[in-house]
Amino acid sequence: SQTIHQWPATLVQPVGSPLSLECTVEGTSNPNLYWYRQAAGRGLQLLFYSVGIGQISSEVPQNLSASRPQDRQFILSSKKLLLSDSGFYLCASAREGGEKLFFGSGTQLSVL
Amino acid sequence: GNSVTQMEGPVTLSEEAFLTINCTYTATGYPSLFWYVQYPGEGLQLLLKATKADDKGSNKGFEATYRKETTSFHLEKGSVQVSDSAVYFCALSLSGSRLTFGEGTQLTVNP
Numbered sequence: 694s695q696t697i698h699q700w701p702a703t704l705v706q707p708v709g710s711p712l713s714l715e716c717t718v719e720g721t722s723n724p725n726l727y728w729y730r731q732a733a734g735r736g737l738q739l740l741f742y743s744v745g746i747g748q749i750s751s752e753v754p755q756n757l758s759a760s761r762p763q764d765r766q767f768i769l770s771s772k773k774l775l776l777s778d779s780g781f782y783l784c785a786s787a788r789e790g791g792e793k794l795f796f797g798s799g800t801q802l803s804v805l
Numbered sequence: 806g807n808s809v810t811q812m813e814g815p816v817t818l819s820e821e822a823f824l825t826i827n828c829t830y831t832a833t834g835y836p837s838l839f840w841y842v843q844y845p846g847e848g849l850q851l852l853l854k855a856t857k858a859d860d861k862g863s864n865k866g867f868e869a870t871y872r873k874e875t876t877s878f879h880l881e882k883g884s885v886q887v888s889d890s891a892v893y894f895c896a897l898s899l900s901g902s903r904l905t906f907g908e909g910t911q912l913t914v915n916p
Contacts, residue, residue: 697848725902736811736908737849737894783848787902792837794902796848 695720699784699797706804712757712771714800716784719765726767727785727794728759737783743767744789779804807832811895811907818885818914826880826910828869828895836897838862838871838878839904843892852880852893885914 696719706712718724728740739752741759749759756775760768767784784797812827830836837856841849853862858873867882878895895907 699848727902729906731909737906739903739905742903785848785902790901792839792854792898792902792904793851794841794849794904796850798846798848 695724695786695788695795697784697786697795697797699800701800702798703801704803706774706802708776708804709773712769712774712778712802714769714782714784714802716767716769716797717765718767718786721765721786721788723764723789724786725789726761727787728767728769729783729785731781731783731799732779741769774804776804778802807836807897807899807905809895809897809905809907811893811910813910814892815911815913818912820887820914820916821884822914824880824882824885824889824912826893826895826912828878828880828907830876830878830895830897832876832897832899834899835873836899838869839896839898840867840869840878840880841894841896841906843894843909845891849894885912887914887916890914 698717726743729737743761757771782800785794808831810829839854840852842852843849853864855862855871861870869880892909894909896904898904
């Protein structure tokens with residue numbers, strides 16, 4: 694099975710500061726990769742997904758961007774954080790062609 | 806579009822009580838259906854799945870049956886334990902691993 698490494702586990706950032714969250718995957722090649730956000734009291738919102746290196750699809754317009762510089766590395770970024778960017782961010786991976794998602798342990802981001 | 810609607814939480818039960826968490830879906834096609842569980846401070850884990858009508862997914866005492874006629878996939882367990890306290894997400898997929906999730910239902914089981 695796949696292992697998803699996500700860091701940091703918690704992050705407190707001031708408004709207007711940059712953001713970089715990293716996710717790496719073990720146990721599979723050429724996975725489909727996902728970034729989800731879970732806001733307090735709400736469900737999971739798909740932010741970005743990627744089917745290969747350099748291929749990023751954005752689900753919703755927002756203040757964030759994603760990049761996939763390597764096959765098993767997925768990065769979530771922002772140039773200037775907003776208060777509304779606070780939430781629990783989850784990276785997920787799935788085998789190419791598979792349905793089962795494997796999730797990382799998440800990053801709790803607080804923007805103050 | 807595709808969507809998943811879950812029973813609103815939070816749900817609080819006593820140990821050994823019967824659990825039902827309702828889930829209904831809307832989809833343009835024949836989706837696969839999933840239940841994921843999120844324990845405190847962790848990411849989500851697949852709990853069970855069903856890929857076609859009348860299939861029953863089961864795991865760890867939890868069950869859910871894919872009901873095409875009612876577009877539902879309700880999660881049930883006959884006797885919950887304190888360790889089942891978590892957030893439960895219903896989800897659907899029409900295309901591989903690109904899932905649409907419901908809003909999640911917080912379950913708390915008291916001893």
